[in-house]
Amino acid sequence: MLELINLDCVRGGRPLFRNLNASVPDGTLLQVEGANGSGKTSLLRIVCGLMSPENGEARWNGTNVKSLGEEFSQTLAYLGHRNGIKEELTPLENVRISNAVAGNELKTEDAQLALRLLGLESRQHLPVRYLSEGQRRRAALARIVTGTAKLWVLDEVLAALDTAAVAVVRTVLERHLEAGGTAIVATHHDLQISAGSFQRLELAS
Amino acid sequence: MLELINLDCVRGGRPLFRNLNASVPDGTLLQVEGANGSGKTSLLRIVCGLMSPENGEARWNGTNVKSLGEEFSQTLAYLGHRNGIKEELTPLENVRISNAVAGNELKTEDAQLALRLLGLESRQHLPVRYLSEGQRRRAALARIVTGTAKLWVLDEVLAALDTAAVAVVRTVLERHLEAGGTAIVATHHDLQISAGSFQRLELAS
Amino acid sequence: MFRSVVARDLMLAWRRRSDVFATLFFFVIVVSLFPLGIGPETQLLRSIAPGVVWVAALLASMLSLGRMFANDEQDGTLEQLLLTPQPLYLVVLGKTLAQWLVSEVPLILVAPLLGMQFNLPSETLIVLVVTLLIGTPVLSLVGSIGAGLTLGLRGANVLIALLILPLYIPVLIFGAGAVDASISGGEIAANIYLLAALLVVSLVFAPWATAAALRISMEYFLTSDI
Amino acid sequence: MFRSVVARDLMLAWRRRSDVFATLFFFVIVVSLFPLGIGPETQLLRSIAPGVVWVAALLASMLSLGRMFANDEQDGTLEQLLLTPQPLYLVVLGKTLAQWLVSEVPLILVAPLLGMQFNLPSETLIVLVVTLLIGTPVLSLVGSIGAGLTLGLRGANVLIALLILPLYIPVLIFGAGAVDASISGGEIAANIYLLAALLVVSLVFAPWATAAALRISMEYFLTSDI
């Protein structure tokens, strides 16, 4: 259960949004929409505790994320505009290592399963450096899919993905919701999630 | 008049596409489509002469782009996955300087006109470092719009853009075509260009 | 998870072996540059040898420190590390340890050879190695603070130099001092004890400082690079 | 357009003033580290001063060279520069000139002050400045080759040191030699002429080599970073 309470966000003296309220119960996806520069990324970073709001707070199960610290990180998976994968490592290594660092030792099979799901099977041993833009995004998503996080925070999740990959993301999100997970997703393209419950949040700019 | 003649592209020993042929007369837009990793970026880089094909060649008005050198650069504007703008500079400075370096001194008004067109008026004096992802993309596009290039090579042009920006890009492209320009654009989203003539090229992977 | 952070960085370093060797040879070359600048008089060279070797070690470790967080920041993996369910202190400590193993230990191993180039007596070489063993971890620990602070600022490398070289000075003085002493027959032990003290202090405080620095710079990023 | 390339880089440098100062402070600090590492004997210090100052200049310029093309590569502006309708040779020359103005000239200006720290006689200071004036452009020109070759490689900034420091050695020898000579009353002019010769040679050949290096690097690491 994620709650946004009277969030104000100001960047460089320019207010982006003022007392924004929302509550996202488990099994729900919150799609954040808005023009470029309307504050989607900022909002998502506030949710992750990577950035502090001007006023208000983001709560996870009733407590401020800022004060939750490590145990919140356990339930959180964040994917930003940047992919957060290592160019020197192969997709497989990336998935395994980023999970290990998050305290989730992963069996090779599971990692490979996720990569197959995302259509990177044929590239799983090729250093990310050689991958195309969309393939990198897919590798980044594989990290999220294999994780144990209950709350997914995905920024511009469909960026650089082709239609096939978009479909995969959709099913993955639906699975996550059905499993009682929560997701907050910023995107310019409609997600058309059928499973779980679905909310929109339009940031006016 | 851009011609692609029997282009073979091999990356790391893996063939991406084999004898690809196309001819794009002036006033025409070639939309390159294909799954992630199908070779769109590679094709565009070959057209720019930033990469050499395994076999075949790309011709501009009948001569191989590789052998054209500087005068080809004059007619070319390339926008890749990376925006090619300086974080330290403001959008206005970026537009003016990147034009100046390409030998096209620009009046401040013209630069501002382009930025207004792309909805960056309010941010024109804000260092790009502070801009949102989509605003950066817009700044990058402003460079193309203000340029004098006859051939536009745009990779994933709509990335990170909101619907408003997409509309702008569409109109800009149409203008360019009507003025007898040529464009080759890689994208996953349909452009629906109405003006000028329009070709598709589907890269199978 | 501490272990997996170390493992991660060691693996990355292994993928960039050439870095490691490069740092090493940088160290060797810098040391060898001085005679060329100063002239071949054996006596003169021997008397400046401790200073030269130590300064070179400083510079080498500084260079490799520049990459310590910057790489992770650029590709966005640093955010992930910040969001891992473990104290940032440990993450930092892990990365620092890896950095020391990868970039400093090799220097310690070749240092004696360089010492020979300056005809240092063998007992002096031993002192040199000991001081490096105690001193270089301090360099890594202190350096990581600078690396954290300058993260994402342009020209981070040079800025780091600027920020942390002053903090290195005590290490330099005691380190080179000890080696000097063993040539000129001065007080070696005292210098080494002081180095050890520095090590303890930095081991306790540096990671905290670095963690704080990271948090600060990340906040800065949010406004600076989305 | 040559001018606009220079202008561009100067403007960027201005936005990143901190870099410029950082390089400068790095130079100052490295030079000042030596008295600390070596001890206060005036005589000894004076005899090593020329070498130390020159080596510090080498290292400082090397550090700033690491950024010469790397920044432009990361944000994709280097591709644009390659695609500008002008010979790459000129682009390279422009960027090198800017780099020299921004990173080397300040060093030349503070060098006399540092010389005084080692209480060098004033005529020696003049020689020092002259040699730096002739020598540092060679560093920039030769260094740009290394910068071009290591573009986009992991740990480029260390590798670059490994590649170009050996090539810097003649500059170091003649530069420091001239200064040394003016202390010990040796042959100054010869050294300076040789430096000038180096300048001419590198002015003619280096930009070509750098342009070639850039073409090579761009063409191929673009396959590696899309």
Add this chain to the structure above:
Amino acid sequence: MNWYKYSSPAAFYPLAGKLIPWFAIPAIVLFTVGLYVGFFVAPTDFQQGEAYRIMFIHVPAAWMGMLLYVLMAFYAGIGWAFNARLASMMASALAITGAMFTLLSLVTGALWGKPTWGTYWAWDARMTSTLILLFLYIGFISLQATIEDPRRADRAGAVLAVVGVINVPIIYFSVQWWNTLHQGATIRMMGKPTIAAPMLAALLIMLAACWLYSIAVVLYRLRVIIREREQRASWLAQGTAS
């Protein structure tokens, strides 16, 4: 017969295989002969005693070190100019061998230094320039090691090697000049001893042996490199075939 066909690695690979023994075996023979003459036939030096015998390794090694660098640069240049892959591979193969010889001359020289003038290392002009030569080799090798794409590695290496080879003479003479400038250098090391006939013979035999050895080893490395690149290509191909 047509030699051009051997300019393709694939065609050259078997030829190299055939050639290796023709150089390796004589190399071994000459090494044994040379060492025998050098260490048992050649008379003890009246001033240096037995220590001087290290010369029979040291001097040829030093010569090879310098010579192979020039060769390497030459091949690298050819490979770059005419896009001849084999020549570029040749350069890479030469680099390691040359570095080895340079290192050997450094080590033997240092070992020789201890007995003859009481220290392992002095900043003598020739020593210094040899050291720098080693650095140049190392630069070349690590540059190529850092670049995955073999084509880029070849060309980048070529630029470096060519620039380096222009610099080698400059460096060499600058170092000489530097060393004579400061009259500090007291040790005279390369004072040519008036060489007795067997010494000279041993020296020349060892030199020939080093030559043959180098050719054999370079051919061997060349085969390794060719194989590696083929494997790499195929590995990537199947690693990414979908």
